[in-house]
Amino acid sequence: MTEGQGQDEDGSRVAHAAVREVEAAVERLCLEEGTSPARARQLRWVAKELRIASAHPDFRPGRTLRRAEDLLSAQAVSSYLRLAQQGELRQRPTSTGDGTSSASSMRIREDCLRLISEQLAVPLTLGERAQIPAPREVVDGPTRSQLRAYLATKAESPPTRPGRIRLLAIIGTVLDTGARVGELCALKIEDLDSSGTEPVLTVVRHPQARAVSAPVTEHIRLSPGTDAALRHWLSTREQIIDTLHLGVKTLWVSVAGNHAGLPAADGHSIRRPAGMPLRPRGLQRAYTRAVVELNSELAGSPGWRPLPYRLEQLRRAVEVQPDRLVS
Template identity: 35%
Template sequence: MSEQLSDLVREVLADPEVTESVGKHVRWVEGTLHRALKEKDYRDRYGASLKDLLGPGAAALCDMTDEGQLRAKELKTPPKHVTASQRRRASILRRLAAAAGVPSGAYSYPKPTPKGTMPAWARSELHNRVRTEVDARPSDPGRARFLVVLGTVLDTAARSGELCTIGITDIAPDLSLAKITRNPQADGSDLHVTEVWPLSPVTQAALAHWLPIRARLTEDLEGGAGALFVVLHGNRADHRQGAYKRGMPLMLRGMIGSYRAHVQELKADRTNRGGAGWELPTGLEQLRRGVQERRDSYADERRAGDRKPKWAPYLVRRPLLNDEAEKKERQATAAAFAAVAQAVDAFHQARAAAGDDTDPRVLKARRTLREATRTAWARSDHATVLKLLGQARLENADLDAAGYAAELLDALERS
């Protein structure tokens, strides 16, 4: 039976529609089934055929795993019954049964009730508290990174996995925007929408403080260092996900774990000083859903006629699925590039005419150049925009006129 199961798994994994994530889950369930088949009672009952194994054997497997049996290693935590893992395991069991052409006995678990997010008043108060923390310019790298994570989620409603994929090149020249590549859990496609979201002034300040700290963390790495959120401390021993060094990209588990740890630390810190504890959700996903709830409520109130501020991306870049869409995108990008060249010329002319960079004409030209550079970056990348500015004869010493923050330029050079 073990050989038949392994052959079935290979057949499922050979399907080009099976993503890397689903493939890992298939291997995980395969391991659980192999462990179950090592138990004599289970093997005698359900080990005769795939029909038995994936039919009544799948139901028995669900019961066993509900009670915390068949774990790859002993854990101190008690079984939680209906969890995302149980739903995922049952889904894979049904997939295997369909591939084998037999009825599935896997349970259909109800979707668990989402954990609470936070009340509306707490979301409003949170921005003020983040601003106070950022203004204090914390020297602790973990706190500095945490504040950028917090601000980014509040501004963009990014998922934890989406946060991990943000790179230095995904931050606008003046730190005012961030590119978020959306990766919904239910979407198995490799074609994802990229949204360019405005970052609040407090998040921009947190970024400006974090980037020099990040530079020190990555200085000993060999090669490039492109991730925005990086590891604070390396490990010397092998980790189950591999050894890692200080300055390497922060991965999903690290992102979720560090958020939880810093929330507890921050709450305790505030309480010990005699202040009220932060109304922060202990989970990063809870925070994201709270932000999404606020976004949805704003949209509903605007449709009802309320003059709420519009909360929307600066730009949305979708996968180009037809020639007409690609043509329009090329035209918009070309127009953005042309606007940069014109803005550089206007800046030089204003500076020559005024002779003083504090002249209102020069300041207006700088604002125009900054906006044009921001738009061109949103439609392309830093390498293209910097090359374009050079071709338009903007000196490196004047890149600040185009909005480029010195901290970001240093990080781009390192990456």
């Protein structure tokens, strides 16, 4: 067994010290101005994987893990990326279906390792960069127009199921604002201003590039269809929140209870109630589930192309028109 893998008492102590040093650097990075919430999640994800890798039986650091620079040595990084690519560090099933990690995920890991090495002022050697995957096809213009028309028809006859009501409000918001999933989850009730002739939504953009010094705040006029969809959602949301007397301020909340995955005293997993704030992964899963039904409903519409299961493919097709921005 290689020393530093966390298998013996002394080796475990030094390995953990190296990991803690990396984790401390990651937390400093997360607090830096210009680090977006998405990047902070990625950095913490990589730090967690490095901790798991340091105890993996197939991890080959090539030296004792006494300091962070040992954990970021060429051999250790190569071993970490190999285990990550093979899916050995995952705690959940991978979306690729074969257990391996996607090229996009590998590139994120490499980017985070570079940031961590810069923060610690230690050299980093990486092999050939993972190939950029071909971007998924975005939702075309005619389909977006059909979605807007659909929202307009539902203004007077909205759906009755909370999940469908929320889906239409999310789709309308994305069509008008082009907000990312993380930006959607950050929205609060107070960000929606309906006092004027046209409702205005305030969206705080978090640029992905760290070179951008600060988030950008935009005030965007909403279209009539989106306004109607949001009003129906707010009414439904209020019923969910009032039932549980929760002081939740986020715009998007869960419409049904779900298991948190944490064991309770009776051996069953703890169940979160409806009305909890949606997080990015939860919002994406909720969108995917609901859009399957929407695709079935609109399948017979002339020229309809099924919506993709990833909200990002709708978002990337949207460009906010300058005349919709409130100065």
